[in-house]
Amino acid sequence: MTILGYSISFFISWWLFLFMVLPFGITSHSELDEEIKDGIEVGAPVQANIKKKMWITTGITVCFIILVGFVDYFDLVSIK
Numbered sequence: 001m002t003i004l005g006y007s008i009s010f011f012i013s014w015w016l017f018l019f020m021v022l023p024f025g026i027t028s029h030s031e032l033d034e035e036i037k038d039g040i041e042v043g044a045p046v047q048a049n050i051k052k053k054m055w056i057t058t059g060i061t062v063c064f065i066i067l068v069g070f071v072d073y074f075d076l077v078s079i080k
Contacts, residue, residue, distance in 0.1 A: 001072050010065050017064070018057045025049065
C-alpha cells in the first residue's frame with residue numbers, strides 16, 4: 001500500500017473510531033439532580049471532553065494503522 005492508501009485509511013479509520021469513542025463517559029443534564037436553566041437541552045452532555053476524545057481516537061487510529069501496515073508488509077492476508 002502506498003502513502004496515499006495509508007493516508008486514506010487513516011482518515012476513514014479516524015472518523016470511524018471517533019464516532020465509537022464519543023459516547024463514552026457522557027453524563028447528560030437529565031441524569032443529574034440539578035436544576036436545568038432555560039435554553040439548555042435536557043439530553044446535552046454536561047462535559048463532552050472532545051479534546052481528550054480526539055487524542056484517544058488518534059492513538060487508537062495510529063495503533064490500527066500500524067497493525068494494518070504490519071499485515072500489509074508481511075502479506076499475512078492475501079486478497080489476490
